Amino acid sequence: MKKKLLAALLSTAMVASVLAGCGETNAPVGSTEAEDTAVAASDAAATDAAAADETTADDSAAAASSEAEPTAVTTVGPDSGTHMEMWSFVEAHNSFYAGMLDKWNEENPDRQIQITFTTYPYGDMHQKLIMSLQTGTGAPDLCDVEMGQVPNVYEGVDTWLYPLDDAMAPYKADMLQSRLDAYKGSDGKQYGAPFHVGATVMYWNMEDLEAAGITKDDVDAVETWDDYTALGEKYIAAVNQDGKYFTSVDTGGTDWLWLAMAEYGDDWTGGYHGTANVQLDSVKNMLKMQQSWLDSGVAEVSPDGHVDLEAGFQNILDGNIVSFPKAMWYMSRFINYMPDEKGKWYITKCPVFEEGQNCSVGIGGTGTVVTQQSSDPALAADFLCYAKMSPEGETEIWNQLGFDACNTSLWSDPAFAHDDTNQYNQFFQNYPYDVLNEINDQIGTIMTVKISPTINEYTCTTTLNEVLEDKMNVDDALKELQDAVDMEQ
Amino acid sequence: MKFRKFLYSEKTAPYVFALPFILSFCIFWIYPLISAIVMSFQDIGAISSEWVGFHNYAKLLKDNVFHTAMLNSFEYMLFSCMLLIPFPMLFAVLMDSNLVKAKGVWKAMLYVPALTSVVISGTLFRLMFSEYKTGQMNVIMTMLGLSTVKWLKIKWTSEIALLLLCCWRWTGVNMLYFLSGLKSIDKELYESADMDGASFGQKFRFITLPLLKPTTIYVLTISIYAGLSMFLESYMLWAGNSSPNNIGLTIVGYLYKRGIEKNDMGYACAVGVVLMVIGLIINFIQLALNGSLKKEEE
Numbered sequence: 001m002k003k004k005l006l007a008a009l010l011s012t013a014m015v016a017s018v019l020a021g022c023g024e025t026n027a028p029v030g031s032t033e034a035e036d037t038a039v040a041a042s043d044a045a046a047t048d049a050a051a052a053d054e055t056t057a058d059d060s061a062a063a064a065s066s067e068a069e070p071t072a073v074t075t076v077g078p079d080s081g082t083h084m085e086m087w088s089f090v091e092a093h094n095s096f097y098a099g100m101l102d103k104w105n106e107e108n109p110d111r112q113i114q115i116t117f118t119t120y121p122y123g124d125m126h127q128k129l130i131m132s133l134q135t136g137t138g139a140p141d142l143c144d145v146e147m148g149q150v151p152n153v154y155e156g157v158d159t160w161l162y163p164l165d166d167a168m169a170p171y172k173a174d175m176l177q178s179r180l181d182a183y184k185g186s187d188g189k190q191y192g193a194p195f196h197v198g199a200t201v202m203y204w205n206m207e208d209l210e211a212a213g214i215t216k217d218d219v220d221a222v223e224t225w226d227d228y229t230a231l232g233e234k235y236i237a238a239v240n241q242d243g244k245y246f247t248s249v250d251t252g253g254t255d256w257l258w259l260a261m262a263e264y265g266d267d268w269t270g271g272y273h274g275t276a277n278v279q280l281d282s283v284k285n286m287l288k289m290q291q292s293w294l295d296s297g298v299a300e301v302s303p304d305g306h307v308d309l310e311a312g313f314q315n316i317l318d319g320n321i322v323s324f325p326k327a328m329w330y331m332s333r334f335i336n337y338m339p340d341e342k343g344k345w346y347i348t349k350c351p352v353f354e355e356g357q358n359c360s361v362g363i364g365g366t367g368t369v370v371t372q373q374s375s376d377p378a379l380a381a382d383f384l385c386y387a388k389m390s391p392e393g394e395t396e397i398w399n400q401l402g403f404d405a406c407n408t409s410l411w412s413d414p415a416f417a418h419d420d421t422n423q424y425n426q427f428f429q430n431y432p433y434d435v436l437n438e439i440n441d442q443i444g445t446i447m448t449v450k451i452s453p454t455i456n457e458y459t460c461t462t463t464l465n466e467v468l469e470d471k472m473n474v475d476d477a478l479k480e481l482q483d484a485v486d487m488e489q
Numbered sequence: 490m491k492f493r494k495f496l497y498s499e500k501t502a503p504y505v506f507a508l509p510f511i512l513s514f515c516i517f518w519i520y521p522l523i524s525a526i527v528m529s530f531q532d533i534g535a536i537s538s539e540w541v542g543f544h545n546y547a548k549l550l551k552d553n554v555f556h557t558a559m560l561n562s563f564e565y566m567l568f569s570c571m572l573l574i575p576f577p578m579l580f581a582v583l584m585d586s587n588l589v590k591a592k593g594v595w596k597a598m599l600y601v602p603a604l605t606s607v608v609i610s611g612t613l614f615r616l617m618f619s620e621y622k623t624g625q626m627n628v629i630m631t632m633l634g635l636s637t638v639k640w641l642k643i644k645w646t647s648e649i650a651l652l653l654l655c656c657w658r659w660t661g662v663n664m665l666y667f668l669s670g671l672k673s674i675d676k677e678l679y680e681s682a683d684m685d686g687a688s689f690g691q692k693f694r695f696i697t698l699p700l701l702k703p704t705t706i707y708v709l710t711i712s713i714y715a716g717l718s719m720f721l722e723s724y725m726l727w728a729g730n731s732s733p734n735n736i737g738l739t740i741v742g743y744l745y746k747r748g749i750e751k752n753d754m755g756y757a758c759a760v761g762v763v764l765m766v767i768g769l770i771i772n773f774i775q776l777a778l779n780g781s782l783k784k785e786e787e
Contacts, residue, residue: 127749134535152752155535251733303621304641309728311621453751457731465733469642487551 072119076101081112082376084141087129089122093144093195093366096400100387113383115142122146129153133160133371141374142384145192147182147365151450154185154192154367162370163189167381171389174409178445183367186272186449192367193388196403198327199360199443200259200350201435205322207344212238219348225289228351232298235322245300248312248321249290251464252305254456255363259325260286262361262444263352268455269447276451276485278459279478285353287467287474294468301468305460313337325350327363328404328432331424335402346429349439358442398422404436411437451489458484522765529758538755545759555760557735558743559767564648565739566716569655573712574705577660581667582697596668600661610658611725615641618650618726641726642733651737654722659715663708670704671697706781710772717768720745740764 072091076098088094094117105112118140120128126149132138133156145153154161168175168190176197183192204219212235222228232246250256261267264282293299300321303311307324315321317338334341349359368388370380387393394405395416402424410416417433418425425431463481466472495501529545531538549555583589584596602610617625620639627637640646674697682692720741724730727737730746738746740760748757776782 123749130752148750152535155752159536252731304619304728305733310616311619311624314621314623457746457750461731461733461735461738465642469733484554487548 070118070120073116074098075114075116077105077114078112079114081105081114082379084113084115084375084380086115086117086142087125087140088117088119088144089125089146090144091119092401094119096396097142097387099396099400100393101383103392104383104386111379111382113379126152132373137373139371139373141377141380142368142370144366144368147367147448148453150183150192150367150448151452153369154183155450157185157187157191158189158372160372161185161191162372162374162377162381163191164193164370164381164385165190167378167385168193168389171385171407174391174407175389176406176408176440176443178443179362179365179406182362182365182445182448192369193384194406195366195368195388195397195401196329196364197406197436197443198329198362198364199404199436199439200255200262200325200327200363201360201432201439202323202325202348202350203330204346204348205316205319205341205344206346206429208319208322209235214238216346219346222348222351223355225351225353229289229293229298232293232323233296236297243320245321246298247293247324248302248307248315249293249299249468250302250306251468252302252460253308254459254464255306255326256286256290257283257459258361258363258446259350260353261446263357263359265358265444267446269449269452271447272449275489276455278455278481278485279475282353283478284474287477290468291471291474294471308333317341328436329364329402331427331432332402334427335423342427343429345427347432347435349435349442358444360439360443362443362445398424404432408440411440451485454488455481455485525758525761528755529762531755533754535752541755545756546763548756549759549763554735554738555740555743558738558740561736561738562717562719562740562764565651565655565719566713568648568652569659569716569719570709570712572652572656573659573663574708576656577663577708578667578701578705580660580664581671582693584664584668585671596661596664598661599664602658602660603662605658607658607721608725610654611722612728614650614654615726615728618647641737644734644736647726647732647736650726651722654726655719658722663712666704666708667701670701674700702779706776706779709775713771713775714768717764717771 072094074094086094086097088097097115098117101113101115125143126146129139129143129145130152132140133153139160163185168180172180175194179194179197180190183190183194185191206216206219209215209219214231214235218231222231235246236244257268260282261280264280266280266282268276268278268280268283270276290299294301303309303315306312307316307321307326308330313333316324317340334345352359368384370377370384374380388397389407391407391410394407394410397403397405398410398416399419399422405411411433417437418431420426458481462484463477466477466480467474528538530540530542532541532544580595580599584592589595618640619627620637620642621627622631622637624640626640630637638646640650678696678700679692682696687695718741719739723732723737723739723742724745726732730738730742730750732738741764744757744760744764747753747760773782
């Protein structure tokens with residue numbers, strides 16, 4: 001009898017252990033974390049921006065560790081409301097949405113929503129999302145989608161995703177069109193709501209420049225890349241020290257090339273229906289100019305590939321470079337990784353090749369989507385557009401997350417743009433939004449379509465290394481890139 | 490009653506006990522394997538998938554990046570096997586002998602790296618091998634009066650970094666395998682060898698090595714697989730899947746790049762199938778050469 005009992009127990013245990021892996025519960029753990037924004041916001045803004053820049057891989061590094069467990073689960077809103085699920089890869093994003101949900105529920109007593117927010121690691125979340133969209137079950141109602149993953153997720157257009165065109169109608173007029181365009185599907189419908197413009201601007205270390213006899217007026221007078229090069233040569237001559245450069249050029253990122261393309265109005269992806277062509281004059285001009293900078297000592301190659309990595313921060317802290325173009329979200333890097341630089345840096349628009357060209361390009365971002373699997377997609381879309389496009393939402397995006405908001409009506413509002421309690425306004429010598437206002441009709445877009453990952457990847461692994469490290473002929477390197485791209489299209 | 494009889498019969502019991510393994514093996518191994526082979530002949534789209542025949546494989550033949558990845562994985566496998574078998578074996582023999590004091594400390598020191606996450610150790614190695622002058626290796630270079638090196642941008646220096654990370658992590662584990670192999674060798678053999686006046690080298694050559702062979706074969710087999718399927722180390726060392734001129738790209742890295750980063754599952758499956766075939770071929774050759782595939786002698 002004892003044996004039988006033992007056998008029965010053993011087999012039960014075995015069956016239980018087999019089945020144990022099947023069930024997964026995401027029990028809500030209360031809404032306490034939603035309040036915890038003060039610290040998390042600035043921290044995670046950095047994480048977001050890292051993820052936002054598709055060429056920056058340090059975030060997706062977490063993907064490789066393949067943690068299947070969410071790092072935070074929070075439920076906000078009344079039980080009586082329509083229940084929804086929302087995923088993000090940055091906890092601060094979810095904290096922001098949670099705050100906006102409270103506001104929404106206050107303002108819309110007849111349209112109450114309860115959302116369970118889950119934060120997953122970057123790679124994990126996108127993988128789960130695509131898998132659940134593909135299989136038609138298990139997708140959340142709302143989900144953040146990082147720019148680099150946009151082509152993969154938006155590929156399913158309105159079979160997978162719910163168009164936001166109706167829901168964003170009240171705010172559309174104030175939103176920066178080029179940013180909305182970045183999150184359109186191949187059918188022309190709006191599928192994603194943006195967080196930020198990611199406008200590329202020039203960062204200048206005025207303290208070091210002034211020590212070398214270059215004033216703010218000199219910097220303000222820079223209109224073209226020729227002016228920039230001349231100023232760089234002047235700086236190098238004044239400093240005359242090994243290891244000191246005017247700027248650094250990237251082998252691990254395409255920001256410079258995007259800027260060049262936007263200035264000429266080019267787009268190497270060819271958009272949704274075109275074919276990719278990377279042999280553009282804009283790209284060639286930029287690369288040739290960078291080669292000449294490397295020859296003349298105006299520039300160095302960014303340590304580790306671009307300025308948005310540890311070595312890049314250290315390079316800036318050490319004063320080895322005194323200017324570089326980068327998206328506005330890079331401001332959060334100063335706050336998080338280079339707090340000692342407070343008060344030294346000045347922001348201007350970027351130089352152009354020929355006067356009259358556009359001088360900026362939007363880089364990176366998060367296009368939040370509503371899925372067709374949602375219990376009430378129209379309601380979800382209304383909430384999403386309220387959270388990310390309304391003036392209330394945009395104010396919180398700037399204050400909490402430090403992003404350059406896409407609602408242009410706010411840019412000229414002094415209470416918003418010149419708020420001296422804002423840490424970003426305090427950190428820099430001028431108000432970041434003053435620069436944005438100056439360039440607001442000059443921010444170009446490079447589309448992120450199916451071929452984009454291929455182009456970006458080949459450029460960052462091979463082409464830029466060949467051109468900048470190995471001094472290869474620009475035309476030959478771009479021809480090679482074109483061949484690699486053609487294999488995929 | 491019939492059910493009870495069925496459950497308690499001696500004939501069915503083994504199957505019941507083996508069932509959990511067989512089920513999980515079928516669901517998590519056999520099914521994905523077949524599914525991957527099927528998918529490698531398809532173009533997997535967002536909404537629908539279509540059959541493309543051998544298109545994915547034909548593309549692999551022309552794909553230079555894939556060839557680079559294959560070469561990298563193969564080199565890494567070769568070097569890691571060359572390092573991770575002799576040295577752990579040597580350490581194990583030393584640990585087993587009377588030459589070493591405080592064995593526990595040494596064993597722990599060698600084993601602890603295996604307990605750390607690759608994500609953390611990879612990040613540390615990336616910082617150590619940073620091309621910036623404050624990176625640890627460059628600090629050492631400067632102290633030696635040499636110029637700084639862009640470690641992770643040059644093929645052979647980055648290979649050193651990868652192998653160093655690999656050895657640092659796995660030496661302890663392989664040493665434990667060899668230690669357990671050594672423990673199973675009968676001490677009397679050594680005693681009789683002593684009586685016959687055998688030297689240390691002779692004992693190692695004629696007793697230890699032959700009797701350790703099963704362990705060595707096991708370690709070699711898993712090292713070949715581990716070497717060919719290496720991904721995370723390279724992923725962490727370059728903070729992502731992109732290394733300059735693809736010097737750190739491995740086959741699995743390429744599979745990940747295609748399947749996950751570019752959502753091209755069909756092509757990624759073809760990469761996976763090729764990896765599996767290569768792994769099988771190499772290991773079959775290796776097992777055939779050292780006689781493991783022959784029937785056990787009675």
